[in-house]
Amino acid sequence: MIVTLSQGAEVDSVRRELAGLGLWVSSVERSQKGDVHIVVGRGSTAVDPSLIEKVRGVSSVSAPSSAHPLVDAHTASVDVGGYKIGPETPALIAGPCSVESEDQILRIARAIAPHGVRFLRGGAFKPRTSPYAFQGHGRQALSWLRRAADATGMKVVTEVLSEQDVGAVAEHADLLQIGSRNMHNYALLKAVGRTTKPVLLKRSMAATVEEWLLAGEYLLNHGSRSVLFCERGIRTFDDTTRNLLDLGAVALLAHVHGLPVVVDPSHATGRRDLVRPLARAAFAAGAAAVMVEVHDDPAHAESDGPQALSPSDLASIAKSAFSSEAA
Amino acid sequence: MIVTLSQGAEVDSVRRELAGLGLWVSSVERSQKGDVHIVVGRGSTAVDPSLIEKVRGVSSVSAPSSAHPLVDAHTASVDVGGYKIGPETPALIAGPCSVESEDQILRIARAIAPHGVRFLRGGAFKPRTSPYAFQGHGRQALSWLRRAADATGMKVVTEVLSEQDVGAVAEHADLLQIGSRNMHNYALLKAVGRTTKPVLLKRSMAATVEEWLLAGEYLLNHGSRSVLFCERGIRTFDDTTRNLLDLGAVALLAHVHGLPVVVDPSHATGRRDLVRPLARAAFAAGAAAVMVEVHDDPAHAESDGPQALSPSDLASIAKSAFSSEAA
Amino acid sequence: MIVTLSQGAEVDSVRRELAGLGLWVSSVERSQKGDVHIVVGRGSTAVDPSLIEKVRGVSSVSAPSSAHPLVDAHTASVDVGGYKIGPETPALIAGPCSVESEDQILRIARAIAPHGVRFLRGGAFKPRTSPYAFQGHGRQALSWLRRAADATGMKVVTEVLSEQDVGAVAEHADLLQIGSRNMHNYALLKAVGRTTKPVLLKRSMAATVEEWLLAGEYLLNHGSRSVLFCERGIRTFDDTTRNLLDLGAVALLAHVHGLPVVVDPSHATGRRDLVRPLARAAFAAGAAAVMVEVHDDPAHAESDGPQALSPSDLASIAKSAFSSEAA
Amino acid sequence: MIVTLSQGAEVDSVRRELAGLGLWVSSVERSQKGDVHIVVGRGSTAVDPSLIEKVRGVSSVSAPSSAHPLVDAHTASVDVGGYKIGPETPALIAGPCSVESEDQILRIARAIAPHGVRFLRGGAFKPRTSPYAFQGHGRQALSWLRRAADATGMKVVTEVLSEQDVGAVAEHADLLQIGSRNMHNYALLKAVGRTTKPVLLKRSMAATVEEWLLAGEYLLNHGSRSVLFCERGIRTFDDTTRNLLDLGAVALLAHVHGLPVVVDPSHATGRRDLVRPLARAAFAAGAAAVMVEVHDDPAHAESDGPQALSPSDLASIAKSAFSSEAA
Structure with missing residues (x-):
C-alpha cells in the first residue's frame, strides 16, 4: 500500500497516525518534484x-489489486461430503500415514x-524422498479406504501425486489432498x-503465504469447488522438531483472510x-x-510411526476440538 | 542417541520397535567388524x-550427557518479586515498547x-537497528518505571543492553530482560x-533451541537465580508477519524440558x-x-506503535490467561 | 559416522585426533555398560x-550405507548430444527465459x-506462481527451439512440467530440465x-543437499543416463537478491561427490x-x-526480463568459462 | 523505488520498459483517484x-533516502596499519582460531x-556457545599476538567481545573484529x-544485508575510520556445511555498494x-x-581444528589471491 x-x-x-492504525512504514520515498x-x-x-x-495530510491511498480474487471470495466454512468444516464447526481428520491393508x-x-472423527485420512500413494522407500499400495488402497469410511460413516481424505491418478482418486475420495511437495506442481x-472436488492444499515447506494462496487460486481457477489450506510446518534451521509449525500464518488465513485452515501437528513436529x-494451540489460533x-500399532506401521498417536490419545484432542469453548 | x-x-x-516408541531413525551405521x-x-x-x-535385539543404548545441566535442573515455575510464574499460575506481562515519560x-x-497484569514492561534502553533511531530515555526511565510499578502493585521487567548498565537496571527491575539481539552476547x-536476579531471556532470531538453552546455562552458571525463556518469533522467508512464532519450541520447552516459557506475540507477528x-494459542501450547x-495512544508512541494493543484489548487476552481452563 | x-x-x-583430520564431533555418547x-x-x-x-584409542568406525548408490557411481563429466560437460570441458547454456516465436x-x-555457447535453453512450458501469468507457447515452441538449435549447431535444453508432455519434450530436447518447483514431484x-535422456535437475528452493541427491537417484533409478545438478539459489530471509546462491553446495558436489554441477546465476540473484x-565465482567453485x-530485447521479453543479459554481455562470461585457467 | x-x-x-532496464515490478498500485x-x-x-x-509514460520516480549515508560514502579500499586492502590490492588474513601460547x-x-599473508588473525577472547568451553587466553594472548605480528611484519586482527576489553584490544590490534554473534550488540x-580504529564487521548469522550495512553505520557514526564487511556464512536448513556462504551478498557489496568485503570460507563451511x-570463488565474486x-598442528588446536588449513595449504589460496588475474 502506498500513502x-x-x-x-x-x-x-x-x-x-499510520502507526496508530497498526501500519508499519516500510519506506518514505520522495521524487525530485517533491511528491512524498x-x-x-x-x-x-x-x-x-x-x-x-x-488521516490529515494524506492525499491518496493506492493499493494493489489482489492476485487471487477467487481465494478472496472463498468462504470460511466449506462442505465436504455433507459435513461442514469451518470456524463454527471444528473438525478432526485422522487416520494412518499409509493405508496398509483393508483390515488395518x-x-x-x-x-x-x-x-467424533468424521474424516478418515490414509495414504494410498506416498511421496517418499528415497526411490527405494515404500511408495504406498496405490489404487487398491483407495478402495480399502472408501469401504472403511463408508462402514464407519466417515469421509475420505487422501493424497494424489500424479496427474494420471487424479481420476481414480477423485472417484474414491471426498477431499483430495495436494501434498506439500506438490504445492508448486501446477x-x-x-x-x-x-475434478471440481474439494481440495486440502498443504503448504510447501518453503512457500510464502502469498504463494500458498496463489496455489489455491490455481485450483479454484481450474474448477475446484473449495479449498482447505493446510499448514504442516515449514523448513528451518532447528532440528528439535521436524518442521516449524507456523501458527501465525494460520491465524492470518483464518482471521484476516477468512479462509478454512487445517493444521497437521503430526507432520509439523x-x-x-x-x-x-x-x-x-491450532484451534486457539483459528x-x-x-x-x-x-495408528493402532505404530511399531508395525509402514511409514511415519514415530509421529502417530494411538486411537485413545485422540480423546484429549477431540476434547479441545469439540469443547464449546474452542469455537 | 545411539542404539x-x-x-x-x-x-x-x-x-x-523404535518407531513404535516415537523415535526417528536418522541412520543405520555398520562397522567393518559387523557392529550395527x-x-x-x-x-x-x-x-x-x-x-x-x-527392545529385543538391542544390546545397549548410548546417550550424550547434557550440555546444560543447570537448565535441566531448573523448575517449571519461578518466583519474580514475590509473584509466581508457571504453568499453574499463568501471568501477563504488559506495557509500552518504550517508557516515554513518567506520566505515560x-x-x-x-x-x-x-x-490482572502483575508485570509492567517498558523499554528504558532500546536496541535499534539504525544508529539514528530513538534509543530510549535511559536511566531516568528506569526510575519512572519503578515508581509506576510500585504505585500499581506491579513488578518491573526491562531490557538491559550494555554491561555498563547492568547495575542500574538490576537496582530498578525485578526481572531483567536480555533481548533477542543479545542472546549470544556472552x-x-x-x-x-x-546480579543473581531472575532473567527473561529472549531467543535470538536464528537460535536453535539448543543454543537458547545454552544461553540460559550461561546465566545460571554465572549466578542467575532463575531464567524465563521468551519466544518472540524467529526469522524466516515470509513477510506477511514480521517474524515466525515458534510455538513448537514453546511446547517443547514447557512439556518436555519442564521450563517456564514466555511468549511475545507482539514482536512475533x-x-x-x-x-x-x-x-x-501460546497458553494452549504451554x-x-x-x-x-x-499503549494508550499508539499514534504517538515513540516506537513500535503498529503492534501495540490498547489497554481495553487486554481484557480478552486476560480472559485466555486466567480462565481456569488454560492451566 | 560413529567412532x-x-x-x-x-x-x-x-x-x-579426529579434529586434526577435519572431523567435527557432534556428540560423545556413553552407554550404561561403559561403551563410548x-x-x-x-x-x-x-x-x-x-x-x-x-587413530590410537579407536576400536571401530561405523558408517551408513549410502542412500543414493547410483548418484555415487555417476561420473563428473557427461555427454549431452555429443558434447561433453565436465570440469575439464566447461560449458555455457544460454537463451531466453521463454521461447516467444520462431524468429525470436x-x-x-x-x-x-x-x-561458444553450445546449449540453447528456452522455456516452452513455464511454471508460473500465478494462474493468470503467461504459461509458455507449449508444444509449438519445442519445434521452434529445435530448429533454432539445429540451425546454429547447438543442443536443446528445456523444461518439462507435466507427465503428459514428457514424450513431446524428450523428442525435441537433448537435455530435459526439471525445475526447482518440481524437484520433489516424484x-x-x-x-x-x-526416457533415459540426460536431465538437468534444479535444486528445490528449500531442498537439503541430501534430498537433491535423492531426487537424482530417482531419475537414475528409473532410467536416466545422466544427471546434471543445477544450483539456482535457495530461499532465505534477505530480499536484496531473489534467492541465495549456494556455492558451498556447488563446491561440495563438484569436489567431494565428483558430480557435474550447473549454476544458474540469473535465477539465483x-x-x-x-x-x-x-x-x-561459480566456475571457481567447481x-x-x-x-x-x-534476451536481445529485454524490454519486450514475455517473462523474467530484469535478469536477462544481452548477447554481448555473454562475452565476458564466456571468457571466464573458456579461459584455460578456469579448468 | 516508486514509479x-x-x-x-x-x-x-x-x-x-522497467523490466528492460533490469527492474522487477513488485506491485502495481492504484488509488481511487486513478493514480497508478x-x-x-x-x-x-x-x-x-x-x-x-x-521512460515514456513515467511521471516521476521516488526513492527513499539512504538509511546509511556514512556507509554509502565509504571507499572500496582501506588502509590497515599501512597496508591497503581493496579490489586492486587483494589480501589474505590468516592465523589460528585461538592464540594458544606465545610460541604457537x-x-x-x-x-x-x-x-604473502600480511594480516595475522588469532582469538584472544573466544565467543563460545557453551559456558563450559575454552574462552580464550584473554589479555595475555593480545601481547603474544602483537609480538608475533611485529616479528614477522604483519598486522594484528583480533576479536573483541566485551565493552570492557575494547581499550586493551584497540591497544594491541590494527583491525578490531566484531564477531557475527555481536553484530547486533549496539x-x-x-x-x-x-576507538576510531578500522573494524572487521562480521555479518550476523541471520542478518539481512540492510541490517549489516546499518551495523556498519553504527561504527562509522561513532567514530570508526573504516569498516571491512566480512561474510562468514548465514544460517540455513542444510547440514552438509556448517553455514551457507552468501557470495551473492559479497558481489552486491563489492560491485554495487563499492565496499571492501572480506570472506571467511573456514567458518562459512x-x-x-x-x-x-x-x-x-570469493575473490572471483569481488x-x-x-x-x-x-594451524600447524590441528590435532592439538584448542578450538575449531576441523576447519583449519596447514600453512602449506595456504600456497594455493595465495595463488588465487595474488595472481594478476584476480584483481
Whole structure:
C-alpha cells in the first residue's frame, strides 16, 4: 500500500497516525518534484484504505489489486461430503500415514470414529524422498479406504501425486489432498482443479503465504469447488522438531483472510509428545480442523510411526476440538 | 542417541520397535567388524533409554550427557518479586515498547493493572537497528518505571543492553530482560548472571533451541537465580508477519524440558490483528506467561506503535490467561 | 559416522585426533555398560574411515550405507548430444527465459552461438506462481527451439512440467530440465527417468543437499543416463537478491561427490548486475557449466526480463568459462 | 523505488520498459483517484532514477533516502596499519582460531608470512556457545599476538567481545573484529567505534544485508575510520556445511555498494576440503580479502581444528589471491 501525502503535509505526523492504525512504514520515498509517498509494509495489520484516507495530510491511498480474487471470495466454512468444516464447526481428520491393508484401515476407522472423527485420512500413494522407500499400495488402497469410511460413516481424505491418478482418486475420495511437495506442481493443481472436488492444499515447506494462496487460486481457477489450506510446518534451521509449525500464518488465513485452515501437528513436529498441545494451540489460533496421524500399532506401521498417536490419545484432542469453548 | 544392536539382531524389527516408541531413525551405521548402530534423530519423542534397552535385539543404548545441566535442573515455575510464574499460575506481562515519560508509564500502568497484569514492561534502553533511531530515555526511565510499578502493585521487567548498565537496571527491575539481539552476547550474559536476579531471556532470531538453552546455562552458571525463556518469533522467508512464532519450541520447552516459557506475540507477528489469537494459542501450547505491548495512544508512541494493543484489548487476552481452563 | 572407542581410551585425545583430520564431533555418547561412541557431524571434511581406524584409542568406525548408490557411481563429466560437460570441458547454456516465436529464438541463437555457447535453453512450458501469468507457447515452441538449435549447431535444453508432455519434450530436447518447483514431484521424475535422456535437475528452493541427491537417484533409478545438478539459489530471509546462491553446495558436489554441477546465476540473484561476477565465482567453485538468461530485447521479453543479459554481455562470461585457467 | 505513471500511460508498456532496464515490478498500485504507481522490488538491478524518468509514460520516480549515508560514502579500499586492502590490492588474513601460547602464534606467523599473508588473525577472547568451553587466553594472548605480528611484519586482527576489553584490544590490534554473534550488540559497536580504529564487521548469522550495512553505520557514526564487511556464512536448513556462504551478498557489496568485503570460507563451511575452492570463488565474486584459519598442528588446536588449513595449504589460496588475474 502506498500513502501519498498532500503538499506540505508533515511526514512525521502522518507516520505516527499510520502507526496508530497498526501500519508499519516500510519506506518514505520522495521524487525530485517533491511528491512524498509512504510505503506500508506487508506485515501490517489489515486496515481499510478508506480509514487511511481520513488521516490529515494524506492525499491518496493506492493499493494493489489482489492476485487471487477467487481465494478472496472463498468462504470460511466449506462442505465436504455433507459435513461442514469451518470456524463454527471444528473438525478432526485422522487416520494412518499409509493405508496398509483393508483390515488395518477398517480397524483404525472403527477405533477413531467414536471420538467424533468424521474424516478418515490414509495414504494410498506416498511421496517418499528415497526411490527405494515404500511408495504406498496405490489404487487398491483407495478402495480399502472408501469401504472403511463408508462402514464407519466417515469421509475420505487422501493424497494424489500424479496427474494420471487424479481420476481414480477423485472417484474414491471426498477431499483430495495436494501434498506439500506438490504445492508448486501446477500440472497437478490444474488436473485436480478440473475434478471440481474439494481440495486440502498443504503448504510447501518453503512457500510464502502469498504463494500458498496463489496455489489455491490455481485450483479454484481450474474448477475446484473449495479449498482447505493446510499448514504442516515449514523448513528451518532447528532440528528439535521436524518442521516449524507456523501458527501465525494460520491465524492470518483464518482471521484476516477468512479462509478454512487445517493444521497437521503430526507432520509439523514429527513428535508424538508435542501433538496434543499443538493441536490445542491450532484451534486457539483459528484452525477449522486438525489432522493427525493415528495408528493402532505404530511399531508395525509402514511409514511415519514415530509421529502417530494411538486411537485413545485422540480423546484429549477431540476434547479441545469439540469443547464449546474452542469455537 | 545411539542404539547398538546385539549380534544377529534383525535390524528392521528393531527399527520398527523404535518407531513404535516415537523415535526417528536418522541412520543405520555398520562397522567393518559387523557392529550395527542405529542413530536416533534429535527431533524424536523424548523416551527413557531404559525403555529402549528392553527392545529385543538391542544390546545397549548410548546417550550424550547434557550440555546444560543447570537448565535441566531448573523448575517449571519461578518466583519474580514475590509473584509466581508457571504453568499453574499463568501471568501477563504488559506495557509500552518504550517508557516515554513518567506520566505515560504511570497512566498505562493504571490502565492495565485492573486486568490482572502483575508485570509492567517498558523499554528504558532500546536496541535499534539504525544508529539514528530513538534509543530510549535511559536511566531516568528506569526510575519512572519503578515508581509506576510500585504505585500499581506491579513488578518491573526491562531490557538491559550494555554491561555498563547492568547495575542500574538490576537496582530498578525485578526481572531483567536480555533481548533477542543479545542472546549470544556472552559478556552481557555473564554480567547479568552475576546480579543473581531472575532473567527473561529472549531467543535470538536464528537460535536453535539448543543454543537458547545454552544461553540460559550461561546465566545460571554465572549466578542467575532463575531464567524465563521468551519466544518472540524467529526469522524466516515470509513477510506477511514480521517474524515466525515458534510455538513448537514453546511446547517443547514447557512439556518436555519442564521450563517456564514466555511468549511475545507482539514482536512475533508485529500485527495487532494477530496478537489476540496467538496469545491464546501460546497458553494452549504451554506458555506460562504472555508478554504484550500496550499503549494508550499508539499514534504517538515513540516506537513500535503498529503492534501495540490498547489497554481495553487486554481484557480478552486476560480472559485466555486466567480462565481456569488454560492451566 | 560413529567412532567407537576402545576400552580405556582417552576420549579427549581421540577427539583431538579426529579434529586434526577435519572431523567435527557432534556428540560423545556413553552407554550404561561403559561403551563410548563419538558421533561425527555431517558437515565434516570427507575422510576415509580406514584413516580414522588408525587413530590410537579407536576400536571401530561405523558408517551408513549410502542412500543414493547410483548418484555415487555417476561420473563428473557427461555427454549431452555429443558434447561433453565436465570440469575439464566447461560449458555455457544460454537463451531466453521463454521461447516467444520462431524468429525470436533463431535470432537469439545466432547471436549467442559465436560466443561458444553450445546449449540453447528456452522455456516452452513455464511454471508460473500465478494462474493468470503467461504459461509458455507449449508444444509449438519445442519445434521452434529445435530448429533454432539445429540451425546454429547447438543442443536443446528445456523444461518439462507435466507427465503428459514428457514424450513431446524428450523428442525435441537433448537435455530435459526439471525445475526447482518440481524437484520433489516424484511422478514427473519417474516419467522423465524412463526416457533415459540426460536431465538437468534444479535444486528445490528449500531442498537439503541430501534430498537433491535423492531426487537424482530417482531419475537414475528409473532410467536416466545422466544427471546434471543445477544450483539456482535457495530461499532465505534477505530480499536484496531473489534467492541465495549456494556455492558451498556447488563446491561440495563438484569436489567431494565428483558430480557435474550447473549454476544458474540469473535465477539465483535475479539481478543483471550480479550475474557476471557470480558466473565467474561459480566456475571457481567447481561448476562444470553456467546457465544464463539472454534476451536481445529485454524490454519486450514475455517473462523474467530484469535478469536477462544481452548477447554481448555473454562475452565476458564466456571468457571466464573458456579461459584455460578456469579448468 | 516508486514509479508514478502519467495520466493515461499504458501500464504494461511501462512495466516492460522497467523490466528492460533490469527492474522487477513488485506491485502495481492504484488509488481511487486513478493514480497508478509501480513499486520496484529491492532485489532489482541498481539503476539510476534519472534513466527511469526518461521512460515514456513515467511521471516521476521516488526513492527513499539512504538509511546509511556514512556507509554509502565509504571507499572500496582501506588502509590497515599501512597496508591497503581493496579490489586492486587483494589480501589474505590468516592465523589460528585461538592464540594458544606465545610460541604457537609465533611459529604459525613465521610459517604463513612467506605466503604473502600480511594480516595475522588469532582469538584472544573466544565467543563460545557453551559456558563450559575454552574462552580464550584473554589479555595475555593480545601481547603474544602483537609480538608475533611485529616479528614477522604483519598486522594484528583480533576479536573483541566485551565493552570492557575494547581499550586493551584497540591497544594491541590494527583491525578490531566484531564477531557475527555481536553484530547486533549496539553497546559494543558504539564502544568500538569510539576507538576510531578500522573494524572487521562480521555479518550476523541471520542478518539481512540492510541490517549489516546499518551495523556498519553504527561504527562509522561513532567514530570508526573504516569498516571491512566480512561474510562468514548465514544460517540455513542444510547440514552438509556448517553455514551457507552468501557470495551473492559479497558481489552486491563489492560491485554495487563499492565496499571492501572480506570472506571467511573456514567458518562459512567448516570443512577443510571446501576452503580452497570457496576462497577462489570469493575473490572471483569481488572479495578484497579472504580470511582463513591456519594451524600447524590441528590435532592439538584448542578450538575449531576441523576447519583449519596447514600453512602449506595456504600456497594455493595465495595463488588465487595474488595472481594478476584476480584483481
